[in-house]
Amino acid sequence: MKDNRIEQVIGREILDSRGNPTVQADVILTDGTVGRGSSPSGASTGQFEALELRDKDTARYGGKGVVHAVHNVNTTLREAVKGLSPYDIFAVDQAMLKADGTKDKSKLGANAILAVSLAAADAAAKSLGQPLYRFIGGINGNQLPVPMMNILNGGAHASNTVDVQEFMIMPAGATSFREGLRWCSEVYHSLAALLKMHGLTTSVGDEGGFAPNLASDEEAIQYIIRAIEAAGYRPGTDFVLALDAAASEWKGAKTGEYVLPKSGQKYTSAELIAHWKKLVQAYPIYSIEDGLDEEDWEGWAQLTKELGDKVQLVGDDLFVTNTERLAKGISQGCGNAILIKLNQIGSLSETLEAIKLAHRNGYRTIISHRSGETEDSFIADLAVAINAGQIKSGAPNRSERVAKYNRLLQIEEGLGDGAIYPGFLTFAQKH
Numbered sequence: 001m002k003d004n005r006i007e008q009v010i011g012r013e014i015l016d017s018r019g020n021p022t023v024q025a026d027v028i029l030t031d032g033t034v035g036r037g038s039s040p041s042g043a044s045t046g047q048f049e050a051l052e053l054r055d056k057d058t059a060r061y062g063g064k065g066v067v068h069a070v071h072n073v074n075t076t077l078r079e080a081v082k083g084l085s086p087y088d089i090f091a092v093d094q095a096m097l098k099a100d101g102t103k104d105k106s107k108l109g110a111n112a113i114l115a116v117s118l119a120a121a122d123a124a125a126k127s128l129g130q131p132l133y134r135f136i137g138g139i140n141g142n143q144l145p146v147p148m149m150n151i152l153n154g155g156a157h158a159s160n161t162v163d164v165q166e167f168m169i170m171p172a173g174a175t176s177f178r179e180g181l182r183w184c185s186e187v188y189h190s191l192a193a194l195l196k197m198h199g200l201t202t203s204v205g206d207e208g209g210f211a212p213n214l215a216s217d218e219e220a221i222q223y224i225i226r227a228i229e230a231a232g233y234r235p236g237t238d239f240v241l242a243l244d245a246a247a248s249e250w251k252g253a254k255t256g257e258y259v260l261p262k263s264g265q266k267y268t269s270a271e272l273i274a275h276w277k278k279l280v281q282a283y284p285i286y287s288i289e290d291g292l293d294e295e296d297w298e299g300w301a302q303l304t305k306e307l308g309d310k311v312q313l314v315g316d317d318l319f320v321t322n323t324e325r326l327a328k329g330i331s332q333g334c335g336n337a338i339l340i341k342l343n344q345i346g347s348l349s350e351t352l353e354a355i356k357l358a359h360r361n362g363y364r365t366i367i368s369h370r371s372g373e374t375e376d377s378f379i380a381d382l383a384v385a386i387n388a389g390q391i392k393s394g395a396p397n398r399s400e401r402v403a404k405y406n407r408l409l410q411i412e413e414g415l416g417d418g419a420i421y422p423g424f425l426t427f428a429q430k431h
């Protein structure tokens, strides 16, 4: 490896896709290479995520959390990583974790640390003249992810009447990423036409999915199935569906009674499991994310027992890209897949550890954006580098989402005949 060192680190405040400030960092190497990394931010954040210094963190920083995070990049973190090799991201991250010293990154901020971690990886790849996915994954990273494209929004991401946060389509029957992406876009447009025809709004939520006022999650699913058919595709063959309930957002979950904030409907954990079971029997649903609360471990074990051999059960708020929580879930039989979000844990190397643990235990991985995003396309490269198999990056009508899809098109072209598209994801398949 070249003798190249981190010479300078520059932090700055930029805007995310919701118009809120976030952190961007540049890492400059002794050979002059500049790498860049940005931190996204969630709305339905899990209680156990690493702590970001955001502006909503008013109690501690008088509404200026991001200013402090940027300051930390330009002082403590800069000093911590200066002189280190950018090719050893684990060492770079360790130096920052040591400088922070807390378990949840609350001193320096997970957003500050992540931006530097991603910028260092970007600089390392560029200085070697390699694409980012190649630097992270070596020659083994060659699988394009199946998009899990969010086309209808509810929950905390939209101000409509729908309680389930995300309704997604997956082009599992396509033969390449490029083809799958085109299919998804066609269905997205076909859904717009269908909603209009029924006098429903086509205004959108945070991730670009439509946010009509509908009576139930079932009605949303029915519209999507009709949109798939109207676009000329077969539900269940060309497309499967995925839901993100984001049930940790539903209050009362901690006391054993889920109360859906918009409809006011109430479920016990067992009733909610029965509800998901009913939907899975009636519709081609391949995947359910956060179907239960982040603390409802017993419910998760039961849900997995009842549905785990048929459906992908994804822990997002449950696992928060955290190896300790994932290990607990594995030992208790909770879920069979993990949503991977870099900023939930706050560094690239810890994210890679969570992915490794998942794959070693036959858990599937879905690389995910946040509802507040930037134009950075790091997650596209990460998805290919680690052969994740699936990616969640929102609807095809907002540039911060499309940036990831477009990057995947470039990667697919770059890989040429070496590119693999996992296609139909039969559930029995293990890593």
Ligand SMILES: O=C(O)[C@@H](CO)OP(=O)(O)O
Pocket: 041, 042, 043, 044, 045, 046, 166, 207, 244, 246, 316, 339, 368, 369, 370, 371, 372, 392
């Ligand atoms: O819950 C989720 O999976 C994400 C991304 O879709 O949303 P947020 O970034 O608001 O947590």
Ligand SMILES: [Mg+2]
Pocket: 244, 246, 289, 290, 316, 317, 339
């Ligand atoms: Mg989620």
